[in-house]
Amino acid sequence: MSQQKRLHFNTLVSAFKESNASQKNVEAIFDFAYLLEHKERNYQETTLLVEAYCLLGFYIQAYDLFSLLKTQSFSSKEAKKHQKKLRELEKNKRLHTRFHYRDLRQARILKEINKLTEDDFFIINEDKKYRMSFKDELKKLVVFNKYISTTAIFISADQIDLDSVSEYFLWLGNCKKELINFYNQKNIEYKIDKADQHWFDGLEIFDIDIEVKKGTIFGHIAIIDYSNNNLGFHLETINQTIHLIEYDGIL
Known part of the structure; x- marks a missing residue:
């Protein structure tokens, strides 16, 4: 199931980038994030949500969410990969700008x-x-x-x-x-x-x-x-x- 979500997310990301972040494709990323936010997630699904947050410009939320993940059962290789990702997110958090995408459907x-x-x-x-x-x-x-x-x-x-x-x-x-x-x-x-x-x-x-x-x-x-x-x-x-x-x- 996580692999299917990964493939679906990759398709959404491609459409998002190809359309230069059209509002329709921004909303599709938000819908994907909403779906993950309101369910019990495994590590892979939480990583997808973190990537969605980054794509939308919510770098602080992405870092905070990823930093809460438990890694006690990780192998040495997995733990190093996790720490590398965490350092990248921390860097993005420090470079956080005021701009982020918004879901404007309620505003309409x-x-x-x-x-x-x-x-x-x-x-x-x-x-x-x-x-x-x-x-x-x-x-x-x-x-x-x-x-x-x-x-x-x-x-x-x-x-x-x-x-x-x-x-x-x-x-x-x-x-x-x-x-x-x-x-x-x-x-x-x-x-x-x-x-x-x-x-x-x-x-x-x-x-x-x-x-x-x-x-x-x-x-x-x-x-x-x-x-x-x-x-x-x-x-x-x-x-x-x-x-x-x-x-x-x-x-």
Whole structure:
């Protein structure tokens, strides 16, 4: 059975490389890894999972998994081979980059966006300024059709206007067309040639900082761009309009 899995994995790897890591073939590698993750594995199957992790760019997980393998019953030759592999994985771990492939199938599914109500907010008055957070029952919101934890959203205001804030989050939920058009039309340093559905699906929201000042909502969103080697960018909005996109190599 392990030999069959090896042959199947080799076929997947060939397709992955020949297609220059097309999303379809990336997903096939993920499916192979999921299958191995959710079963009791022998040494050969764990080695295959480690190789899948490396192919997808998860070098730290690959090293951690391989280092846990028990080798007491190994022959001297097998033990040396294992240690050599472990040293290679440790080297890859040290050279680990921020980029790794992602399974975007969940990102493609259209999320339901619910309008926030007064009962969803927790408001604190801090020296003539209000800090707004979310009740514990509300764990996540939809932003750009992605779920983001409410603990990563920070809101301050000089006056309370829950209706405007709620409408702003409705707009943020899936303003795909506006975001893609803005990106493609503007002269943005370090941007990719063209943003499209795949680009939008691959965006990952890091955090959101919102300031409501004199009736205007200023939004600052930190985003990781999967299609651009996981380079981060800052997105600024004013009310329900995108104002600025700026890449940041430190983000």
